[in-house]
């Protein structure tokens with residue numbers, strides 16, 4: 563082509579292709595900005611939950627749209643601005659509405675089932691490998707809520723949870739009770755070629771009698787959770803696992819024996835940590851911790867005050883205080899809400915005399931419903 567020859571004008575197709583290339587690039591920029599916007603809205607959602615504020619803020623949405631319409635100087639129709647930003651608000655609200663909850667994972671643990679029971683299936687679950695990891699996720703603001711097991715009807719208090727409650731300032735805002743039906747699972751559905759059984763130490767203890775009677779030759783190996791046990795058994799055919807049916811489905815294991823827990827009424831209570839403090843419901847629990855420096859007198863005073871006000875103690879745990887001069891830290895759940903007048907009065911009586919008194923939370927009591935009893939949901 564000589565310098566005098568002009569390039570042919572672009573065809574319509576070429577011009578559209580060029581505009582589309584530009585749109586693709588603008589969309590990529592918009593997406594990056596929308597992702598940033600969504601992150602801000604998610605953070606606002608966390609703050610709202612902490613402050614007990616509603617997700618939907620219509621006045622704020624109207625003011626954003628009015629500002630944008632004014633700024634677009636007619637380049638975009640007002641109803642288009644409203645519908646485009648309406649879609650963004652709806653995405654924000656959907657994200658804010660689904661709370662996030664950390665639990666002792668991996669997927670398939672009884673704690674996950676308890677989390678879904680409490681928050682519903684829309685919950686954004688965050689599986690952590692250890693209880694320490696669950697507490698850390700909450701205290702570092704990586705999750706709004708956490709669900710941890712606190713006691714089992716066969717094996718008693720989960721002491722690691724209690725120690726972590728003492729270390730972290732995580733507010734207790736709810737509880738869940740779940741019937742625990744343990745199954746023995748293996749890849750083949752039988753114990754042929756199987757030489758060991760993996761489970762959380764609590765599950766091994768809850769099934770001790772059954773294992774002694776029916777599978778005494780299996781080596782018992784404690785792992786971090788029943789979900790982890792099922793995951794390992796799926797990878798190693800010589801291992802069986804103790805876990806619930808959801809874990810069997812999740813890791814494609816087969817059930818060798820169902821309901822192998824020694825107590826048919828085996829259940830676990832879980833705590834919900836994080837979020838705003840619930841209002842009194844008339845059937846609540848208040849969780850306290852204290853570390854008496856003068857053990858006998860302070861304890862006598864505590865029980866005297868509770869008896870006088872007719873407040874039942876629902877649960878009591880004692881752990882080493884791990885502090886110089888303080889041998890033990892006590893944890894007690896009282897029947898009633900910290901803001902009920904008789905509980906408030908008891909706490910006011912106790913505060914000056916009970917060393918290190920802390921209210922860990924006041925929240926509605928869980929009820930082990932029939933539906934829950936039928937479910938196969940532990941750790």
Ligand SMILES: O=C(O)C(=O)C[C@]1(C(=O)O)C=C[C@@H](O)C=C1
Pocket residue numbers: 603606607617618619620622623626650651654655658
């Ligand atoms: O500003 C808030 O309160 C938000 O939650 C953010 C946002 C938004 O996406 O801009 C989302 C939902 C509310 O209804 C209002 C606005």
